[in-house]
Amino acid sequence: EAQLVESGGGTVHPGGSLRLSCAASGFIFSSYAMNWVRQTPGNVLEWVSSINSDGGITYYADSVKGRFTISRDNAKNTLYLELNSLKSEDTAMYYCVRATSSIAFYYDAPVARSRFASWGQGTQVTVSS
Numbered sequence: 001e002a003q004l005v006e007s008g009g010g011t012v013h014p015g016g017s018l019r020l021s022c023a024a025s026g027f028i029f030s031s032y033a034m035n036w037v038r039q040t041p042g043n044v045l046e047w048v049s050s051i052n053s054d055g056g057i058t059y060y061a062d063s064v065k066g067r068f069t070i071s072r073d074n075a076k077n078t079l080y081l082e083l084n085s086l087k088s089e090d091t092a093m094y095y096c097v098r099a100t101s102s103i104a105f106y107y108d109a110p111v112a113r114s115r116f117a118s119w120g121q122g123t124q125v126t127v128s129s
Contacts, residue, residue, distance in 0.1 A: 009123030022096030053102035
């Protein structure tokens with residue numbers, strides 16, 4: 001059974017940085033695209049970023065492009081999200097999410113949980129002065 005365990009969340013001031021990690025197990029990590037999805041205080045599931053199985057292709061939501069960086073280490077079965085220049089509107093629960101194939105996609109609308117294969121338990125990011 002697939003397991004995804006996120007870590008690295010916390011409370012930071014506007015303009016601050018965080019690095020989220022996601023440890024994957026129970027499936028062949030290097031065979032699947034991965035995503036970060038966040039749930040806002042209003043309970044909307046917003047897609048943040050995706051990366052294909054070998055890490056060579058990445059996509060970002062317009063709201064985070066240029067500030068967030070997704071990466072993966074297939075040797076360590078770990079997914080990362082570097083968050084820089086954080087804003088109050090980045091406050092959310094961040095989920096590590098496994099895709100259903102090796103291909104990464106760009107999503108321009110709120111997403112449903114059923115679109116993806118597996119979800120982690122989430123890590124909270126709070127941006128507050």
